[in-house]
Amino acid sequence: MSTPQPSQTRTNNAPELQQIVDAIRGRRRFVVSSHSRPDGDSIGSQLAMAYALRAIGKEVRVINADPAPPPLMAFPGVPAIEIAARVDGELDAAIIMECGELTRTGVAGLDRFFVINIDHHPGNTRYGQINWFDAGAAACGEMVFDLVRALGAPLSLEVATHVYLAILTDTGSFHYSSISPRTFDICRQTLEAGVDPVLVARNVYDSNNMGRLKLFGAVLSAMQIDPTGRIAIVYLDHEMARAAGGTYEDTEGLINLPLTVKEIQAVVFFKQVEGDQYRVSMRSKGDIDVGAVAKEFGGGGHKNAAGCTVTGAIDALQKVFLEKIEQAIELRDSRIVGLQK
Missing domain, CATH: 3.90.1640.10 (inorganic pyrophosphatase (n-terminal core))
Known part of the structure; x- marks a missing residue:
């Protein structure tokens, strides 16, 4: 030995x-x-x-x-x-x-x-x-x-x-x-x-209950992909959770699933707190800095995992965050091009 x-x-x-x-x-x-x-x-x-x-x-x-x-x-x-x-x-x-x-x-x-x-x-x-x-x-x-x-x-x-x-x-x-x-x-x-x-x-x-599995299915079925195919937009409100038989606590880990798709580089998850207030969680791959995006909205976290809480109309919020994450991806791409020169 x-x-x-x-x-x-x-x-x-x-x-x-x-x-x-x-x-x-x-x-x-x-x-x-x-x-x-x-x-x-x-x-x-x-x-x-x-x-x-x-x-x-x-x-x-x-x-x-x-x-x-x-x-x-x-x-x-x-x-x-x-x-x-x-x-x-x-x-x-x-x-x-x-x-x-x-x-x-x-x-x-x-x-x-x-x-x-x-x-x-x-x-x-x-x-x-x-x-x-x-x-x-x-x-x-x-x-x-x-x-x-x-x-x-x-x-x-x-x-x-x-x-x-x-x-x-x-x-x-x-x-x-x-x-x-x-x-x-x-x-x-x-x-x-x-x-x-x-x-x-x-x-x-590997300890999911059936409500959690159904909630994952409901949220992922409603998932949107931006026109570039690189950003996934995920949404959950209280009514969706009730209809699926799950709870907000059951969403732990859900945000990471879209990143298993090769083409998707970042995910933004809007989870309703109450009314028009939302908890926003973001995940990304590589050098896409979603932590910087979260910081702009008073939040924080890491380069690849960050979050914040915001208030507003969900359509407008999704548009703003989509633009910010697109800019983060473009910044990453520009750095890659610079290294290749």
């Missing part, structure tokens, strides 16, 4: 990392939160952090404004997450995961505590007493992994599972350009800690 080799994961030398370690060691009671409408990275990062903190003797509450998507309910710790619009009680610090603004948590009262802000999204407003931002991380889960190691907490199966969940989902199953050798080395270490990647993937991607 071969002898395991030492880890080659890049050491994270960010000064903020040591500041967070010191802040955690000097405090006892924590709340961990993230953005509203949580996804796999936010849930995975929160729970990995919570398990690690408990392992070193800390008291931890995990509080979100909204429930986790249904496919994530099978993961340990998810059913115990508190769903609340406000955090009460005596706590020493709040650790906020991948949330550009504190108000985006949807949880009031977090600003009463010492705030530790951990994020990898461009546009973070640095609202914490300590702000650790790493745009090079493929997922917030990578940063949590570094923090767990720096704290000297064990990489237990529970911690490792949620780190892997965070990375798997935020990289789009290892599709996005933010992936680095470090990403795979962290995943290797989670597998060595006992994570079953097949089981994680099945829980995330």
Whole structure:
């Protein structure tokens, strides 16, 4: 049997990392939160952090404004997450995961505590007493992994599972350009800690209910393609969801399906919030920067995955976003032409 080799994961030398370690060691009671409408990275990062903190003797509450998507309910710790619009009680610090603004948590009262802000999204407003931002991380889960190691907490199966969940989902199953050798080395270490990647993937991607499947069908049947054949426009309102027998939570992952078509380079998904207010999510391939588009409308995210909330007539909104994404594609194309000269 071969002898395991030492880890080659890049050491994270960010000064903020040591500041967070010191802040955690000097405090006892924590709340961990993230953005509203949580996804796999936010849930995975929160729970990995919570398990690690408990392992070193800390008291931890995990509080979100909204429930986790249904496919994530099978993961340990998810059913115990508190769903609340406000955090009460005596706590020493709040650790906020991948949330550009504190108000985006949807949880009031977090600003009463010492705030530790951990994020990898461009546009973070640095609202914490300590702000650790790493745009090079493929997922917030990578940063949590570094923090767990720096704290000297064990990489237990529970911690490792949620780190892997965070990375798997935020990289789009290892599709996005933010992936680095470090990403795979962290995943290797989670597998060595006992994570079953097949089981994680099945829980995330193969646990649909019939309502979710019918909702996917209804939304994709109504999908529009722009005249160039490169942009998919997806729409969902409350009536469509009710008619299909699904819920808004059932749409997790739907936006990625049009990108499996070779010709489609970007997807924009309009999801009705109420009235003429819409949550807009965007995904893209390669160097098409939908993050810049989202930023124009007060949102944010990454180059290949971003979102914002807008208000207006849906036809007009679709036209505006289509034009903006077309410009992003043209900018990408012009760069390619420039490289070829």
